[in-house]
Amino acid sequence: ETPDPLITELQDWASYTGAGVDETPYGMPISYESHVVRRNVEWLTASPISSINFTPIHALDGTITPQGCAFERHHSGAIELRKEDYRLMINGLVDRPLVFTYDDIERFPRENHVYFCECAANTGMEWAGAQLNGVQFTHGMIHNMEYTGVPLRTLLQEAGADISPDKWVYVEGADASSNGRSIPMEKALDDVLVAFKANGEALRMEHGYPVRLVVPGWEGNMWVKWLRRIEVVDRAVESREETSKYTDVYADGTAQKWTWVMDAKSVITSPSPQMPIKHGPGPLVISGLAWSGHGQITRVDVSKDGGITWETARLGKQGDTKALTRFYLDTNWNGAPMLLQARAMDETGYVQPTKDQLREKRGENSVYHNNCIQTWYVSAEGIAENVEVS
Amino acid sequence: AARAAQLELKVQEIQAAAAERVANGANLTAPAPSHEGTYGLGRPALEEEIAAWDVDVLPDGRGLPVGSGDVWTGEEVFADRCASCHGEFAEGVDNWPVLAGGFDTLANEDPVKTVGSYWPHLSTAWDYISRSMPFGEAGTLTADETYAIVAYILYSNDLVDDDFELSNENFAEFEMYNKDGFVVDTRPETEYAEWRKEPCMENCKAESAVTMRSVFLVETPPEGGSNSVMNDATVEGLPTFTADGPSFIPAAAPKPEEEAAAEPAVQEAEETDEATELVAAGAKVFKKCKACHQVGEGAKHGTGPALNGIVGANAGSVEGFKYSKAMKAASEAGLVWTDEEMAAFLTKPKDYMKGTRMSFAGLRKPDDVEAVIVYLKSFGS
Numbered sequence: 001e002t003p004d005p006l007i008t009e010l011q012d013w014a015s016y017t018g019a020g021v022d023e024t025p026y027g028m029p030i031s032y033e034s035h036v037v038r039r040n041v042e043w044l045t046a047s048p049i050s051s052i053n054f055t056p057i058h059a060l061d062g063t064i065t066p067q068g069c070a071f072e073r074h075h076s077g078a079i080e081l082r083k084e085d086y087r088l089m090i091n092g093l094v095d096r097p098l099v100f101t102y103d104d105i106e107r108f109p110r111e112n113h114v115y116f117c118e119c120a121a122n123t124g125m126e127w128a129g130a131q132l133n134g135v136q137f138t139h140g141m142i143h144n145m146e147y148t149g150v151p152l153r154t155l156l157q158e159a160g161a162d163i164s165p166d167k168w169v170y171v172e173g174a175d176a177s178s179n180g181r182s183i184p185m186e187k188a189l190d191d192v193l194v195a196f197k198a199n200g201e202a203l204r205m206e207h208g209y210p211v212r213l214v215v216p217g218w219e220g221n222m223w224v225k226w227l228r229r230i231e232v233v234d235r236a237v238e239s240r241e242e243t244s245k246y247t248d249v250y251a252d253g254t255a256q257k258w259t260w261v262m263d264a265k266s267v268i269t270s271p272s273p274q275m276p277i278k279h280g281p282g283p284l285v286i287s288g289l290a291w292s293g294h295g296q297i298t299r300v301d302v303s304k305d306g307g308i309t310w311e312t313a314r315l316g317k318q319g320d321t322k323a324l325t326r327f328y329l330d331t332n333w334n335g336a337p338m339l340l341q342a343r344a345m346d347e348t349g350y351v352q353p354t355k356d357q358l359r360e361k362r363g364e365n366s367v368y369h370n371n372c373i374q375t376w377y378v379s380a381e382g383i384a385e386n387v388e389v390s
Numbered sequence: 391a392a393r394a395a396q397l398e399l400k401v402q403e404i405q406a407a408a409a410e411r412v413a414n415g416a417n418l419t420a421p422a423p424s425h426e427g428t429y430g431l432g433r434p435a436l437e438e439e440i441a442a443w444d445v446d447v448l449p450d451g452r453g454l455p456v457g458s459g460d461v462w463t464g465e466e467v468f469a470d471r472c473a474s475c476h477g478e479f480a481e482g483v484d485n486w487p488v489l490a491g492g493f494d495t496l497a498n499e500d501p502v503k504t505v506g507s508y509w510p511h512l513s514t515a516w517d518y519i520s521r522s523m524p525f526g527e528a529g530t531l532t533a534d535e536t537y538a539i540v541a542y543i544l545y546s547n548d549l550v551d552d553d554f555e556l557s558n559e560n561f562a563e564f565e566m567y568n569k570d571g572f573v574v575d576t577r578p579e580t581e582y583a584e585w586r587k588e589p590c591m592e593n594c595k596a597e598s599a600v601t602m603r604s605v606f607l608v609e610t611p612p613e614g615g616s617n618s619v620m621n622d623a624t625v626e627g628l629p630t631f632t633a634d635g636p637s638f639i640p641a642a643a644p645k646p647e648e649e650a651a652a653e654p655a656v657q658e659a660e661e662t663d664e665a666t667e668l669v670a671a672g673a674k675v676f677k678k679c680k681a682c683h684q685v686g687e688g689a690k691h692g693t694g695p696a697l698n699g700i701v702g703a704n705a706g707s708v709e710g711f712k713y714s715k716a717m718k719a720a721s722e723a724g725l726v727w728t729d730e731e732m733a734a735f736l737t738k739p740k741d742y743m744k745g746t747r748m749s750f751a752g753l754r755k756p757d758d759v760e761a762v763i764v765y766l767k768s769f770g771s
Contacts, residue, residue: 034612035610035612037614039614039615040616041608041616042615043485043618046475046484046485046486046693047525047682047693049750050525076522077751089440089443089444090432090435091435091440091444096428097435097440098432098433098434098435099433099434099435099439100431101432107429107431108422108429108431109423110422111422129605130602130605131604131605132604132605132608133604133606133607133608133621134608134616137616150422151421151422153401154422157428158431158432159432163398164394165393165394165397172446176522176525176526177528178521178528180446180517180521186397189401228443229443231444231446233448235449237446237448237517238448238449238511238514239446239514239518240514240517243510243511244505244508244509247572249496252497253497254496254571254572255496256572256574256575256577257572257573257574258575259575259577260575261575261577263577263581273604273608274610301591305632305633305635306598306599306631307595308594308595308596308597308598308631308632309594309633310590310591335639336636337629337639337640338636339600339631343589345589348582348586349587350582350586351586351589353581357585361580365499365500377600377603379640380639380642381642385604386603386604387600387603387604388601388602389598389600389601390597390598390601
């Protein structure tokens with residue numbers, strides 16, 4: 001056996017000095033990780049200005065998504081809005097229509113919560129069959145951050161809003177799309193946050209700097225970025241984003257509206273098409289993410305044979321409500337092909353359905369809210385591919 | 391009102407419980423405290439401010455300003471402000487939304503969801519066009535222009551005759567084709583009830599076989615983005631799984647990466663001179679332009695004109711492309727796309743030419759501007 005020169009020979013980094021403290025005042029990942037980036041699929045949309053890119057969830061671990069690689073979805077591009085130029089108006093059915101500056105927002109009592117934000121269209125391409133070969137592309141319209149913000153109910157109270165349960169809160173952004181959405185009062189009073197920090201730092205431009213709405217467990221389109229106006233109204237506005245988009249067409253041609261909640265879902269992030277098994281048979285960590293818009297994840301099961309037999313995975317830690325939960329199945333791979341699947345359960349007892357179960361209820365034209373069980377075929381060489389199974 | 395009281399009580403309960411935990415010292419975490427009365431933060435919103443921002447229009451027509459517009463006016467405004475993306479007849483250009491037609495396709499394999507076939511409320515069209523359109527010039531349409539555009543979209547959907555005029559007075563009467571096509575989320579009844587049960591762990595089915603492989607393979611170049619190529623592999627040759635495992639282990643397929651590995655080295659050796667490097671850098675930058683512009687052999691007009699030979703050419707001179715008024719005026723004034731003019735335009739399109747339809751924000755880095763101009767020149771100048 002030859003001794004490893006990386007050990008026996010003096011290496012440059014063990015002899016020369018490294019980078020000084022201020023070389024990158026705000027750090028970037030080391031160059032060796034530069035492939036771990038958000039990616040888009042050009043042909044999906046007409047223009048990058050109204051488009052989507054995807055979180056590299058295959059390459060992350062734990063549960064917190066760094067802001068710099070958390071997926072983006074804009075309807076008219078990400079805007080640069082200074083805190084000094086920021087205004088938030090609250091009007092409509094309120095005793096006192098008010099205008100807040102950014103500094104005003106920071107003077108209300110605030111809370112910290114970790115929540116996932118998932119686009120309603122996450123996994124949307126897969127309704128018609130296995131389409132995109134990578135978990136980044138099939139499941140990457142999701143991120144999970146620790147938000148700091150003021151409960152929306154505090155601002156409603158400040159303006160003396162009519163909070164009777166048949167009222168709605170209409171929210172819109174300062175960008176050209178404005179992306180208005182209507183939220184029923186019960187949700188607005190429950191856990192919605194007017195947030196200004198994520199993972200401890202200011203929101204990134206692409207996530208709505210300086211202030212965005214956080215609507216836990218509900219589809220990402222409602223998490224209005226660059227939040228500029230909150231209007232209390234007596235009915236849903238039925239804006240473009242809640243009628244022509246973000247509605248679900250069923251097989252019979254009828255459409256479902258107000259399908260806000262993101263149901264329980266999970267996916268194996270490694271092995272996956274972008275994360276082949278390179279080490280051959282032996283110890284193998286199967287890992288993935290699970291989440292539910294209804295509350296906590298209580299259990300995740302993993303199958304290696306396409307759903308014939310299931311084993312219960314280990315949760316990285318007890319999941320926060322409406323936040324990503326990491327799961328692991330520590331296994332010994334015998335080198336034979338596998339059909340890998342994960343199946344999430346949440347605290348309401350909801351069990352993540354198969355693609356066939358979903359199609360039976362909704363057909364294949366739904367676009368949104370596809371929370372089916374995903375299958376990866378893993379070959380004897382360790383290469384993983386997006387497939388559908390009988 | 392009873393539910394409101396209930397909700398209030400619930401909030402109070404949560405807060406009381408939190409206060410108790412704090413008092414007991416058992417758990418010092420608590421939600422943000424409630425507060426008697428208000429904090430006195432913010433300032434009153436002025437009427438003019440509310441009028442400027444509160445412009446949403448409700449399905450019953452509340453929020454509409456006084457005004458009107460007819461189909462023929464709408465056709466003109468639409469051609470000028472909307473057609474570059476949505477097509478002269480609202481049929482949609484490239485991937486931009488189709489606004490007309492698609493009736494009775496909602497139950498088909500690929501439903502065509504247009505304003506006519508799908509949208510339940512006319513207010514949605516008015517509200518969205520008024521606030522968010524045209525793309526890149528949001529908020530610049532007058533109320534009358536918006537009425538006219540909406541009237542034209544209805545006409546292009548055969549929902550009104552050519553003498554139709556839409557106004558704030560007849561707006562609320564108009565009933566959309568698919569007004570009864572929506573139901574409120576039925577998942578709680580149709581799905582949750584059925585799927586909330588202990589799942590199967592063993593012998594859940596007799597066998598499992600691959601029925602479909604990924605349609606695309608996705609390559610991920612180091613600089614970002616992705617390239618998709620069709621996957622020509624079939625399900626044949628894959629094992630069927632039972633409780634005993636896979637039926638067989640397929641022979642290893644040749645690894646395509648190994649064959650391809652030799653090629654890039656050769657390419658790298660050739661691409662050494664600076665100009666070629668600039669062209670390559672420009673090609674990368676041009677990705678930002680590709681949503682609207684084509685260049686090279688067989689380039690066609692998209693949302694923007696084809697760009698072969700554009701550097702050095704007269705502005706607004708590409709044949710068969712319908713330019714904005716601003717670009718036509720610049721053309722008549724004799725603007726030539728020299729390197730300098732092109733660089734200024736690409737840096738801040740909207741500042742350089744007020745009224746250009748190009749919805750692109752501009753290239754911030756001078757290096758990118760230089761590279762993309764060199765790239766464009768490689769297709770004639």
